[in-house]
Amino acid sequence: MPASPIRKLMPYANAAKAAGKHVFHLNIGQPDLPTPQHALDTLKQTKIETLAYSPSEGYASYREALAGYYATCDIQVNAEDILITTGGSEGINFAMMSCLDAGDGVIIPEPFYANYRGFSQAAGVIVQPITASIETGFALPPIAAFEEAIQENTKAILICNPSNPTGYLYSEEELLQLKEIVLKHDLYLIVDEVYREFTYDGKKHTSVLSLDGLEQHVIVIDSISKRYSACGARIGAMVTRNTEVRHAALKFAQARLSPPSLAQILGESLVSTPPSYLEDAITEYDKRRKLTVKRLQAMDGVTCPTPGGAFYVLVELPVDSTEKFCQWLLEEYDRDGKTLMMAPGSGFYSTPKIGDRQARIAYVLNEDDLNAAMDCLEAALKAYQSS
């Protein structure tokens, strides 16, 4: 695996910090909001004598509780349909390995979450990208693009909804279009829904698990990382009603023995987090989103679609290469001792060059810091263009 553009920036970020610069980290989806304290307290109050393996598929009580959570999202699944994974990452890995053999192809609309490529490579699976365009705000590419991309070895379509890195929220209509393709070509539909709750402007998330007729096709990846600001727990889930896929995944789960026990206790308690926690989180992210988009859209030469979900925007900047610009920001630039770090767009594309002028911004800082980071970016763009 080649190093991702964002990893290549790490040494420059470290050097910038060592030189005393303050770096605004807009490069990673690590929320700054607190993890619900009641769940951390539950873990502390849990009497543990021997920290034993959990079942490979996860604790039964946690899977039952999760089925209850899904019911509140209009998703009717049983505990048996849920496999607890070590983060959403392992869920993606299991889904790839269970649905596809080496040499099979998976269609992924690009830009896509960079690690999808890593997991594809590890599974020997070939990514067959189709390109979503910044002009349409990264909407689902037209059906014709899918039809064109489908080859004999194509076995699955993978999307992230709402999307990392674009923040695009797929509409029910778009998902119904996907459904048609999936049924016509008998494909698996793997959907990463870890940002399910984070939708804005009154838009509602539609889970592919709630679409009739796709029961044997749909595999959903989930995680507590973003929902409850608990990225370090490493607890996710793979949810499917397809027993064959589930049995295949269970074998991979058995090979790694079990998901983390401590974090499952946390996860089970998180299911009963009061709704106000997520309402507050969404209100907070929405404020940041509006601020970020407003600031970016006011900058000369910047293209910034308005995202409908998650906590990212993927923007086009008036520079030739955001890889170089992001490095320059860390290496050579500062404004009153401050600079910012973003994720270069090239890392989110399978096709070369398309993402070269784009960068992903995660609005995971408070409004004051976001404003300061946007001040930095605005001044930096001017300085960079005149340099």
Next chain:
Amino acid sequence: MPASPIRKLMPYANAAKAAGKHVFHLNIGQPDLPTPQHALDTLKQTKIETLAYSPSEGYASYREALAGYYATCDIQVNAEDILITTGGSEGINFAMMSCLDAGDGVIIPEPFYANYRGFSQAAGVIVQPITASIETGFALPPIAAFEEAIQENTKAILICNPSNPTGYLYSEEELLQLKEIVLKHDLYLIVDEVYREFTYDGKKHTSVLSLDGLEQHVIVIDSISKRYSACGARIGAMVTRNTEVRHAALKFAQARLSPPSLAQILGESLVSTPPSYLEDAITEYDKRRKLTVKRLQAMDGVTCPTPGGAFYVLVELPVDSTEKFCQWLLEEYDRDGKTLMMAPGSGFYSTPKIGDRQARIAYVLNEDDLNAAMDCLEAALKAYQSS
């Protein structure tokens, strides 16, 4: 992946329990000893606001602490040589993926830990078994056997020391023999040392990390699961001085983002567990080992080598198929409402038939329960032979 013989027994074990039988679980290496409470307390006292990702390679403070632990085992490594993994399982996975490409071969003396096969398959790596024999107590096969097994695609040798499933403790002489082969054929030597501390009869464990001249060849897999009865933590490590292997492994580590944060806090605190904890654990396991071996060696037709380490014995039973016998024990047999579960030997062999009459017994129960389980087994063998 085909279901392992032990997984095939699970429904029978569940049915036996549902029917009210007490099942002695000698089938899994889940220690019953308590996890050091001081470390669980440290975790409880740790103030966590946002449970964030750790670095992909693990917390720096934990890696530093681990380097200190290794120094106490006569292993001189730096924190940089250590990659924290999600259990020893992920360490094996990373080592396979980092050292071998699809189609490469790895020599593993059989019987071997069943999940090595699963990870090999997932990596597209071909297991090239050489057979250790119960007659020699599962000692290292002669060098000639290695030379014969090595093919053009052979890139690595993998052993577990002390061994799961045999309990065999490799001597320094045997490791030096391995060293010669490794250097002669320029192979990687991957050693699973998760049972490092569990050695008996005054024998001492030799880590391959302490052998001169193998710095670029050795990858050690480690875990806190067995050492501290913390299987559910899912914290292990991959340790190597080979920077190329480490950089490759780091990319896989980055794809899964980070190892569990909560359990790393536990792991770091476990490093300062007083030596008496492990001394007591070893004393306890040694008593159980002696009891188990004595009881087994006294049974008609049973072959039971005396293991030098870990907490397993692999025995040969006077039955045609331990798969069938183990199923019968759960399905049809009981002695005063009690029966036992063992791991059929076939699961630990790549070569068909050799393990058919063998079974692995994990002596992870207290002496009273072990004695009762051995009473069961002794009576069951007689009943089975006359049935």
